[in-house]
Amino acid sequence: MNLFKGEFCTGCGVCVSESEQVIKMDWDEYGFLKPVTIDGAIPRAAMKVCPFNPEPEAVVADEDQLAAIFLGQATKRDAEIGCFEGTYIGYSRQFRNSSSSGGIATYLFKQLLQEKIVDHLYVVREVKGGYEYQLFSNVEDIKRTSKTRYIPITLEKLFTEINKIEGRIAVSGVACFIKAIRLKQYYYPDLKNKIPFLIGIICGGWKSRFFTDFLAQHAGISGSYHNQQYRIKDANSMASDYSFGAYDEMDVFYQMKMSTVGDMWGSGLFKSKACDFCTDVLTELADVSLGDAWLPEYRTDGLGNSVIVTRTSLADQLIKKGILNGDLELNMVNKDKIIESQRPSFLHRQNGLKLRMRHAKSRGYVLPYVRKRMLKSISIVYSIVQLQRQVTREKSLRYWRSTPSLEAFHYKMYKELKRLRLVTRIYHKMRKLKML
Numbered sequence: 195m196n197l198f199k200g201e202f203c204t205g206c207g208v209c210v211s212e213s214e215q216v217i218k219m220d221w222d223e224y225g226f227l228k229p230v231t232i233d234g235a236i237p238r239a240a241m242k243v244c245p246f247n248p249e250p251e252a253v254v255a256d257e258d259q260l261a262a263i264f265l266g267q268a269t270k271r272d273a274e275i276g277c278f279e280g281t282y283i284g285y286s287r288q289f290r291n292s293s294s295s296g297g298i299a300t301y302l303f304k305q306l307l308q309e310k311i312v313d314h315l316y317v318v319r320e321v322k323g324g325y326e327y328q329l330f331s332n333v334e335d336i337k338r339t340s341k342t343r344y345i346p347i348t349l350e351k352l353f354t355e356i357n358k359i360e361g362r363i364a365v366s367g368v369a370c371f372i373k374a375i376r377l378k379q380y381y382y383p384d385l386k387n388k389i390p391f392l393i394g395i396i397c398g399g400w401k402s403r404f405f406t407d408f409l410a411q412h413a414g415i416s417g418s419y420h421n422q423q424y425r426i427k428d429a430n431s432m433a434s435d436y437s438f439g440a441y442d443e444m445d446v447f448y449q450m451k452m453s454t455v456g457d458m459w460g461s462g463l464f465k466s467k468a469c470d471f472c473t474d475v476l477t478e479l480a481d482v483s484l485g486d487a488w489l490p491e492y493r494t495d496g497l498g499n500s501v502i503v504t505r506t507s508l509a510d511q512l513i514k515k516g517i518l519n520g521d522l523e524l525n526m527v528n529k530d531k532i533i534e535s536q537r538p539s540f541l542h543r544q545n546g547l548k549l550r551m552r553h554a555k556s557r558g559y560v561l562p563y564v565r566k567r568m569l570k571s572i573s574i575v576y577s578i579v580q581l582q583r584q585v586t587r588e589k590s591l592r593y594w595r596s597t598p599s600l601e602a603f604h605y606k607m608y609k610e611l612k613r614l615r616l617v618t619r620i621y622h623k624m625r626k627l628k629m630l
């Protein structure tokens with residue numbers, strides 16, 4: 195059995211459901227879950243549900259077409275937001291403290307179960323100290339499903355598991371996972387009834403397992419770790435001033451502020467290559483999209499606030515009902531606030547795409563199909579930033595694979611990260627002076 199050689203795969207695992215005898219998921223050398231087949235190729239039939247398919251069927255080729263099929267009833271449309279009903283910012287009174295951000299995902303999942311809109315959830319939970327997608331149905335215990343996990347997980351088993359159970363299921367996922375589920379629903383329309391609600395987790399990049407190894411070492415753990423927590427809030431500080439923590443082999447808990455490790459998101463460290471070819475910033479294909487309110491007016495609230503985009507009338511009703519009965523402390527906001535909260539992601543993912551496509555093509559890659567309207571020209575300075583981000587992303591994975599030690603990694607990455615900081619500073623200065 196060989197690992198799939200495709201560079202543009204986040205390991206959603208939905209292809210497995212199309213070819214169970216041929217494909218299974220396994221870890222690759224860079225700490226990502228990838229499909230494995232006899233010859234290292236994914237059968238054409240399975241590629242049809244791949245969110246990074248280079249040759250998709252024309253009618254479902256991209257997010258815009260899928261949105262027209264699944265969210266065509268939405269009353270509003272926007273080039274950056276997608277199809278939508280409402281835009282909100284705030285939190286759940288009951289779940290914010292024990293959640294990653296405003297606790298809206300946990301709140302909505304609870305309502306979906308309580309109101310019998312679905313019978314089960316397919317969410318990411320702890321298993322033997324790690325994290326995996328699992329079925330969950332116990333509404334009383336809903337807090338056990340809270341918090342987002344930044345380690346590879348896969349939907350490999352979703353479609354076999356739901357075939358075995360009665361009832362309907364709600365699923366949470368980042369944009370590419372949600373796209374794969376929509377593709378599956380397009381080819382198997384019965385699945386629309388079986389999975390009537392999708393919660394989209396706005397994603398700034400899919401991280402390798404190396405990311406967590408790196409954080410655990412930074413926190414002071416030298417061996418293996420378990421039950422890691424990625425978003426430990428500090429109510430007395432800023433929303434972005436959260437901590438990472440994990441238990442070592444002796445069950446001692448180690449914790450450190452994420453601010454001590456530097457920029458892990460803008461630099462692209464340990465990120466999947468596929469993410470640089472995903473144009474969906476706001477999980478445009480979910481029923482509701484949830485992210486962090488990275489906005490000046492919310493930054494000082496250490497417990498965090500969620501940005502919310504409802505895309506179906508059901509999602510919007512659930513949110514409005516929560517506001518009316520006092521469960522949710524939310525403000526209805528202008529859509530531009532949501533875009534502003536994810537501005538760096540829009541700039542990188544959409545504006546920088548054309549350059550990255552050209553660069554990858556020149557290196558001989560077969561590229562995923564992308565929305566043509568996203569292809570924009572950028573300044574020379576921003577092109578240099580883009581190219582340097584690619585270097586840091588690639589080298590971070592390569593260096594950690596060869597020497598998974600903090601000291602060696604810092605030593606090897608020092609020059610590249612310094613160069614990235616320098617070109618980014620020049621770029622920001624020029625933008626501020628309106629020279630770009």
Ligand SMILES: Cc1cc2nc3c(=O)[nH]c(=O)nc-3n(C[C@H](O)[C@H](O)[C@H](O)COP(=O)(O)OP(=O)(O)OC[C@H]3O[C@@H](n4cnc5c(N)ncnc54)[C@H](O)[C@@H]3O)c2cc1C
Binds near residue numbers: 347366367
């Ligand atoms: C890889 C990744 C990148 C992210 N990048 C950004 C970003 O760039 N900008 C931004 O604003 N927000 C980002 N987020 C989302 C943000 O951090 C919050 O987690 C999100 O807004 C949900 O907050 P909440 O308090 O409503 O969720 P909670 O109430 O804490 O519930 C989270 C739900 O998500 C499920 N879950 C956990 N991990 C995953 C996973 N990996 N995939 C799918 N479901 C999962 C849990 O089971 C739970 O049901 C990212 C999340 C992830 C996982």
